[in-house]
Amino acid sequence: MKNNKMVTSILHYAMITVGIMIYSIALEMFLVPNSVLDGGLTGIALMINYKTGILLGAVTFVLNFPFVLLGWRMLGKRFAFSYFYAMILLTVCTALLHDVSPITDNELLSIVFGGILLGIGVGLVIKGGACLDGTELLAMILSKKIPVSVGQVILATNLLIFSVSGFIFGIDRALLSLLTYIIASKLIDQVETGFNEAKQTIIICNDGTTIASEIYAKLGRTMTILDAHGLISGKKDMMYCVITRLELMELRRIVAKYDGSAFITVSDISEIIGNHIKQTSEQKTEEIAQRPDFRETLEEEQKELAENHK
Numbered sequence: 001m002k003n004n005k006m007v008t009s010i011l012h013y014a015m016i017t018v019g020i021m022i023y024s025i026a027l028e029m030f031l032v033p034n035s036v037l038d039g040g041l042t043g044i045a046l047m048i049n050y051k052t053g054i055l056l057g058a059v060t061f062v063l064n065f066p067f068v069l070l071g072w073r074m075l076g077k078r079f080a081f082s083y084f085y086a087m088i089l090l091t092v093c094t095a096l097l098h099d100v101s102p103i104t105d106n107e108l109l110s111i112v113f114g115g116i117l118l119g120i121g122v123g124l125v126i127k128g129g130a131c132l133d134g135t136e137l138l139a140m141i142l143s144k145k146i147p148v149s150v151g152q153v154i155l156a157t158n159l160l161i162f163s164v165s166g167f168i169f170g171i172d173r174a175l176l177s178l179l180t181y182i183i184a185s186k187l188i189d190q191v192e193t194g195f196n197e198a199k200q201t202i203i204i205c206n207d208g209t210t211i212a213s214e215i216y217a218k219l220g221r222t223m224t225i226l227d228a229h230g231l232i233s234g235k236k237d238m239m240y241c242v243i244t245r246l247e248l249m250e251l252r253r254i255v256a257k258y259d260g261s262a263f264i265t266v267s268d269i270s271e272i273i274g275n276h277i278k279q280t281s282e283q284k285t286e287e288i289a290q291r292p293d294f295r296e297t298l299e300e301e302q303k304e305l306a307e308n309h310k
Helices: 002-033 042-053 056-075 077-097 107-127 135-145 151-171 171-191 207-217 244-257 283-288 293-309
Strands: 199-205 224-230 234-243 263-268
Touching: 002 056, 002 077, 002 107, 002 224, 002 263, 042 056, 056 077, 056 135, 056 224, 056 244, 077 244, 107 171, 135 151, 135 244, 151 171, 199 207, 199 244, 207 224, 207 234, 207 244, 234 244, 244 263
Parallel strands: none
Antiparallel strands: 199 234, 199 263, 224 234
């Protein structure tokens, strides 16, 4: 079991490393020489880099660092450490490539291939369990406070960034940046199948209550638990949960920790009607309180987690 975890961890960090290298090449050898922006915090970092000359990786690291701490609080130390590792590596790689000559001087080729490499790089990083843009974490928080989805917050943020770039660098640069962002987004979806803002998961396991309490304690997500019966395995618990893409890796880890034989299916959600994905912690607590059996298990799990943390 330890060896399997180590191999999985190595593979995840290998994906992050390769993703960062590809992402850095896209930025420093395609986009930066043509003053083209990306979305999110990287887009803001690029604008600062173009105006001040400060190394892109250093600016990106400073902008993302508060979100590393936020990621620790929201998604756990594993995600935060992976995020921090990605930021350190991005700083180093972009610094090494900063003075390297661009691959092509053709603007159209730079935008197309820069967008493709950007999307592949980001997709690999997210598939490895990290991220490169703290605006997504911010969007997850805002979506729980106001009646908008994660995707809507991200879209509004990027439109604002591209609008500002239009005033600073001209409308042509803004439109070219938007085109790059669209190309990258399509490639991200292809590389990382869990990149939509919401995913539905169905978990078939032996002890649903224990796993559900851990998911609630770590991710703040409630779970629908049903009785199920396997043709060969017999009595099982079937659980349904809606999560965000960044929470998927932690959910997998939790399930594997408590039930190595559990079966998980993950699928995209095209629309959510109701407040399942944006439910506030106060609402969740009230619902949990109405189920004494679940609450008792949850309290025991939280005490155990607190003791282990000490």
